[in-house]
Amino acid sequence: MAEPMVSIRSVRKRFGSVEVLKGISLDVPVGGVVCVVGPSGSGKSTLLRCVNRLETIDSGRIRVDGDLIGYAEQGDRLHHLSPAGLCRQRQGIGMVFQRFHLFPHRTALENVMEGPVVVKGVSKRDARSRALQLLERVGLADRADHYPAQLSGGQQQRVAIARSLAMDPKLMLFDEPTSALDPELVQEVLAVMRDLAASGMTMMVVTHEMNFAREVGDSLVFIDGGVIVEQGHPRDVLANPRHERFRTFLGQVL
């Protein structure tokens, strides 16, 4: 079997006295879409944030495309990765946040150009034409010169997706990308994500959108209390949830 894009092994993480991840192991194959669901406080967002090192882990190993995240292996010792090394790792991993976090002092176009220009040193001209393409792809070419405050939530989230894609990531992380949106704006964001999945992007999606998970996901993972309770093909596990906790959760969200 080919090497997975993301390999998470026995990851534990504690915040103070609360252990939020209690030994999670999970693979995301290249081009795969894994949807992570679970009640709030279950640790699903934390898991996602560990993958691009916005959170450190207390034990376990996370690899993205074979690279150990956050550490360098020399012999049988681990060394903390230098800040520059961490920046390099993050460049290959896009992240979309629940609350968009667009840069409010820059236009949609400038938001999308920011990563390539500042981090990769791409020329402004090249970054601009690429950014325009990406805005076109998320259906917002006509909003290029708008500031985030002038865009709807759904439009902001689509710009945020374009901003991540501008770095040409090999993996995209979505942290509840539609949870902060008004109901009528959810579909436009999901449509962009559906396109992205169809284009072969490897994606980890923390979400409450069960329909999206069923249609787009290759695998669905239910996390509760810091452990994976149930996982499998979305259609199967949603049709026949085996664990009582998962059934209760589905009863609440569906």
Place this chain on the structure above:
Amino acid sequence: MTGTAADTENPHLPIDALRPPRPGRWITAAVAGLVLVWLAYTIIVNENLHWDVIAAYLMDGRVLGGLWVTIQLTVLSMVIGLALGVLAAVMQLSGSPVLRGASGLYTWFFRGTPLLVQLIFWFNIGLVFPTFGIGLPFDGPKLIEWQANELITPFTAALLGLAINEGAYMAEIVRAGIRSVDPGQREAAEALGMSHRQVLRRVVLPQAMRVIIPPTGNQFISMLKTTSMVSVIAGAELLTVSQRIYLGNFEVIALLIVASIWYIVLTTIASVGQHFIEKRFERGHHALQVRVRRNLRPFSRGNV
């Protein structure tokens, strides 16, 4: 329910309502106006205020020289103070306890002692450190060395005192600005792969500016006037030269008014400048701004 039929028939229903009378407002306005006119009258007809002397000295060469020194002192000490403030604020927010401690010590000391004392201290620094040099620390050999008495002129002492003192206040302002930026902004920038410096320079500081600029404008305006304290070490700025002139011709009030007119001119220009700079850093907040303005105008006509 009698009105509903008429309402639905007529699509144009202009609101042409009469305002309730406000006699209180008229009476207070009249009283305030009267007091103002009376004040102006007493000032204008007062023979002890020598308006001809004031007019003569307003454009006097020495006064204009002092004005220029005041401007230089203000701009230079604000620029240096802002740089020190950013440095101290970044140190304060860093992970290193030593840097945090050093920054805390700086703001604690320079905000905790009077500026007047600091100015006199810097002017007399030669009593503590007779020489300054560049070389190895702890009495090691020196590459270059200066006598403090040559280095510390009233101007450099004033600049040192004002800038270092200002830096301590600016540190707090910058720190508040940096803290006001949503932590999600930092995370979004880090997720793109930006380094700490890039995050600070491209994302955090530009947004912090919106919070930093208004109080910095106030500091600048306040600094224009604070420079007058330099007169205790004969700093050759506006107040010092005015004092020198009135010690010769005894036109104390006239020259204080000359100085005050120039201070007001400077602060007015600075206020206008502040307004435009604030506009510049409000980029991307237009939509929010409109909402805030509306809420800030409870007495405007639209809402009464």
